[in-house]
Amino acid sequence: MPDISTNPDSLDIFTKDFFDTLFKGNDTCDNTDLKSQIDALKQAALDQELTTPIIALFSKLKTLQETKKLSPEAFGLSASDLTALALKHETIDEHNVSVGGRVCKALPIVKEAISRVDEYLSVKTEQAPSGFELWDTILETQDKIKSYLKMTDQDWNSYSGQISHCIDTVEDLSKVIDLPEKVIQEVAHVTQNYRMRLTPYYASLIQAAAANDPVLLQSVPTGEMVDNVGIEIPPVAADHSPARLIDQFYPRVVTIKATNMCAMYCTHCLRLAHIGKKDRIYTEQAYEEALDYIRENDRIRDILITGGDAFVLPNKILKKILTALDEIDHVKMKRLGTRIPVTAPQRVDNELLDILAQSNDRKPVRVVTQINTAQEMTPLSGDAFKRISKNVFAVLNQAVLLKGINDTKVKMWKLCETIQENYVRPYYLFNCSYRNPQFTHFRVPVEKGRDIIESMYGNISGDAIPRYIATAGGKIPLHRSNVEGAANGDIILKKPWNGEVVHYPDADQDIYANEKFAFMKP
Ligand SMILES: *Cc1c(COP(=O)(O)O)cnc(C)c1O
Ligand code: SF4
Numbered sequence: 001m002p003d004i005s006t007n008p009d010s011l012d013i014f015t016k017d018f019f020d021t022l023f024k025g026n027d028t029c030d031n032t033d034l035k036s037q038i039d040a041l042k043q044a045a046l047d048q049e050l051t052t053p054i055i056a057l058f059s060k061l062k063t064l065q066e067t068k069k070l071s072p073e074a075f076g077l078s079a080s081d082l083t084a085l086a087l088k089h090e091t092i093d094e095h096n097v098s099v100g101g102r103v104c105k106a107l108p109i110v111k112e113a114i115s116r117v118d119e120y121l122s123v124k125t126e127q128a129p130s131g132f133e134l135w136d137t138i139l140e141t142q143d144k145i146k147s148y149l150k151m152t153d154q155d156w157n158s159y160s161g162q163i164s165h166c167i168d169t170v171e172d173l174s175k176v177i178d179l180p181e182k183v184i185q186e187v188a189h190v191t192q193n194y195r196m197r198l199t200p201y202y203a204s205l206i207q208a209a210a211a212n213d214p215v216l217l218q219s220v221p222t223g224e225m226v227d228n229v230g231i232e233i234p235p236v237a238a239d240h241s242p243a244r245l246i247d248q249f250y251p252r253v254v255t256i257k258a259t260n261m262c263a264m265y266c267t268h269c270l271r272l273a274h275i276g277k278k279d280r281i282y283t284e285q286a287y288e289e290a291l292d293y294i295r296e297n298d299r300i301r302d303i304l305i306t307g308g309d310a311f312v313l314p315n316k317i318l319k320k321i322l323t324a325l326d327e328i329d330h331v332k333m334k335r336l337g338t339r340i341p342v343t344a345p346q347r348v349d350n351e352l353l354d355i356l357a358q359s360n361d362r363k364p365v366r367v368v369t370q371i372n373t374a375q376e377m378t379p380l381s382g383d384a385f386k387r388i389s390k391n392v393f394a395v396l397n398q399a400v401l402l403k404g405i406n407d408t409k410v411k412m413w414k415l416c417e418t419i420q421e422n423y424v425r426p427y428y429l430f431n432c433s434y435r436n437p438q439f440t441h442f443r444v445p446v447e448k449g450r451d452i453i454e455s456m457y458g459n460i461s462g463d464a465i466p467r468y469i470a471t472a473g474g475k476i477p478l479h480r481s482n483v484e485g486a487a488n489g490d491i492i493l494k495k496p497w498n499g500e501v502v503h504y505p506d507a508d509q510d511i512y513a514n515e516k517f518a519f520m521k522p
Contacts, residue, residue, distance in 0.1 A: 007083070008079065008083050011083060011086055011098065011100070012098040012100060012101065014098055014100030014101045014104055015099050015100030017100060018058075018062075018099065018100035018103065018104050019082065019083075019100075021065060022061055022062065022065050022072055022082075023071050023072065023079065024065070025064075025065050025069045025070045025071035025074070026074055027074050028074055029075065034064070034075075037060070038061075038075040038077075039075070041053065041056055041060055042057055042075075042077065042081075044057075045088075046085070050092065051089055051093055051102075054085050054088065054089045054092075055099070055102055055107075058082075058085075058086075058099050059103055061075075061077075062103055062104070085099070086098065112498075113458075113497075116458075116497060116498070120409070120413055120459075123410055124410055124414045127408070127410045127414075128373070128374050128375075128408075128410050128411040128414035129374065129375060130375060130377055130378075130414065131374070131375055131378030131379070132377065132378065132382070134205075134207065134378075138204050138205055141203075141204045141206070141208070142156070142200075142204040145200045145203060145204055148172075148176050149172070149175075151200060156200070156346075157346055159344055159346045159347040159349070161346070162201055162344045162346055162347075163199070163263065163344070165199075166199055166200070166263075167197070167198045167199075167200065167203055168195070168197045168198075169196075170184055170188040170196075173187065173198075173220065176200070176203050177203065177208050177216070186222060187220060187221065187222070189223070189226070190221040190222060190223060190225055190226055191221060193226060194221040194226075194265075194267075194272075194438070195265050195275070195278075196219070196221055197263075197264055197265045198220070199263050199343055201344055201346065201380070202215065202219060202263075202264045202342070202343045202344070203219075205375060205376060205378065212404050214375055214406070215373070215375055217267065217404060217405055217442075218268065218372060218373075218402075218405065219264055219265070221267050222267070224438075224439075224440070225267065225438040225439065228437045228438055228439070228440045239473075240473065242293065243290060243293035244286055244289040244290055245258065245286055245287070245289070245290035246290050246294075249473060249474040250474065251300075252299055252300055252301045253303075253304065254293075254294065254300055254302075254304070255303075255306050255337075256287075256290050256294075256303060256304070256306070256321070257271075257306055257307055258282070258287070258305050258306070258307055258308070258310060258313055258317075259282065259307040259310070259312050259313050260275050260279065260280050260307060261279045261280075261308045261309065261312040262275065262307060262309040262343070263309060263311075263312060263339070263340050263344040263347070264339065264343035264344070266339075266370075267439065267442075268400055268432060270433055270435065270471070271307075272436050272438060275308060287320075287321060291324050291325070294328060294331065295328055298329075299330070300330060300331065301330060301331060301332040302331075302332065302333050302334070302335065303333075303334050303335070304335040304336075304337060304368070305318075305321060305322075305334065305336050305337065306337035307337065309343075310336040310337050310338045311338040311340035311341075311348075311352070312340070315351050315352055315355055318352070318355055319355045319358075319359075322334060322355065322359040322365075325359075325363075326359055326362040326363055331363065332363055332364075333363050333365075333366070334359065334363065334364070334365050334366070335365070335366045336356075336366070336367050337368045337369075339369060339371075341367075341369055341385055342369065342370075342371050342376045345378075345380045345381045345383070345384035346380075348387060348388060353387055353388065353390075353391045354391075356388065356391045356392050357392075360391060360393060364392075364394075365392045365393055366392060366394045366396055367388050367392050367394075367395045367396070368395075368397075368398055368427065369385075369396070369397055369398070369424060370397065370398050370399065370400070371397050371399060371419055371424065372399050372400055372402060372405055372415065373405060373406055373411065373415055374411070374414040374415050374417075374418040374419075377418045381422070382422040382423075385423045385424050386422065388423075389424075394425060395423055395424045395425065396424070396426075396428075397419050397424050397426050397427055397428075398429075398430065399415065399428070399429050399430070399466065400430045400432050401430065401431055401432055401444045401449045402432055402444065403432075403441065403443065403444050404442075405442070407444045407448060407449075408452070409451075409452050412453075412456070413455075413459070416456065416460060416464040416465065417464060420463070425463060426464055426465065426466035427466055427467070428467055428468075428469050429468050429469065430469050430470075430471055431443075431444065431446055431468070431469070431470050431471075431478060433471050435471075446478055449468055450468065450478065450479070450480045453465065453468045453479065453480075454479075454480055454496045455496075455497075457496035457497055458495065458498075459497055480496075482495075482496055484501060486506070487503070489505060489506055489508070490503040490504060491503075491506050
């Protein structure tokens with residue numbers, strides 16, 4: 001019987017190839033330091049019932065062969081010594097991974113993969129700071145804003161306090177943020193036509209020092225909004241509203257625009273026309289007519305309560321609408337569209353959470369939010385999302401791709417990672433719509449967005465990658481195809497993260513067409 005522990009035939013192909021190269025070197029070495037290093041590694045590999053010391057020895061030998069052309073024999077290690085260690089490694093490893101597989105394949109692949117995120121990791125804090133990273137500065141700004149607006153702690157910490165101290169005039173804005181005179185005049189001019197409203201909390205996220213701060217850009221209208229107004233495209237509701245408060249593109253999902261109010265008005269708002277110039281309270285009849293439309297259309301299974309911002313609705317109304325929807329048999333699930341956890345997280349009180357939990361108990365509730373930069377995710381909004389996520393089926397994010405705000409790889413990765421770490425799952429990334437000429441200046445070419453989204457595959461968790469969408473009378477996917485073609489029954493695919501082309505054997509068409517299979521075989 002051959003001694004299997006040193007039988008080189010039992011080595012796998014990776015290890016055999018590895019050994020072939022290893023032994024192609026000089027078999028003498030007079031560097032005593034190196035010799036004692038190898039001795040120590042060898043002893044550890046022999047003494048311990050662990051994989052790590054064996055891999056450490058083989059990795060060192062690989063490096064010495066590659067850099068100094070030294071064979072293991074230079075250190076008194078024979079092929080059979082190494083075979084014994086390689087087989088010991090395979091025996092210890094639960095999945096019988098070989099030394100050759102680990103040292104020559106897996107470790108270099110991991111090294112290459114790691115290098116793909118090096119740049120991101122080194123610049124992400126500087127180029128795309130999160131509200132967590134900026135929290136100390138934000139707290140300082142909060143103190144200033146509090147005193148300018150004469151807000152008590154109680155005002156600051158309550159939703160009603162945030163709303164009643166909203167910054168909606170250029171006078172207030174210029175008190176709380178350092179803006180050049182020219183900008184102040186421009187904003188004064190634009191706000192004659194466009195409404196501006198920031199909660200003091202959202203204003204505190206602005207890093208005054210940074211030009212074109214992404215939070216500032218999202219909340220304070222600039223001259224472009226007036227300059228860009230050309231041919232008005234009718235608002236979505238004009239041709240997509242089959243009933244009062246309802247928008248419908250799809251057979252089974254509809255939206256109820258339950259309010260026209262938001263805690264903060266976005267400069268890139270798709271619903272600009274509908275949000276209108278002033279807050280409106282909708283009547284009970286309006287909600288009833290919308291609900292009647294849903295009651296009478298039994299194909300509808302998923303209701304999206306939006307606005308405006310669904311969380312602007314008083315708890316009582318929210319509860320009423322959710323209860324009414326839960327009582328309709330064919331309605332199976334609900335969504336609430338809200339930015340309030342980032343614009344006024346103080347709103348997320350226990351009463352609201354109870355309403356969500358109760359409705360979620362009956363039929364799934366998802367909360368769909370909009371976060372466009374990591375800067376908007378602070379300890380406060382993170383806490384709000386954590387509490388919401390404990391009470392609903394899912395918390396999803398719909399971001400808008402916006403020039404200067406999140407149109408780089410680093411900013412988008414950071415956004416997606418930061419929100420995911422705070423219980424929010426990236427769902428959609430919208431290419432900023434052509435529909436409102438007011439925000440033409442924010443638009444980013446479709447291709448640029450594709451590059452950004454493609455760069456995420458393989459580099460961050462799959463469930464942190466949003467779907468890239470164009471809104472044009474419904475949501476149309478914009479992803480780039482990674483199918484390059486087909487040849488001899490193979491589909492030719494490209495790996496998005498490194499461009500490597502792989503042949504993927506497709507299912508056999510004839511086998512697939514055979515209906516008499518498995519338990520139905522004749
Ligand atoms: C976004 C939207 C929906 C929901 O679309 P999903 O792809 O299901 O998220 C439904 N109706 C209208 C009018 C919408 O704007
Ligand atoms: S929260 Fe939504 S609806 Fe409200 S202004 Fe912003 S984008 Fe428009």
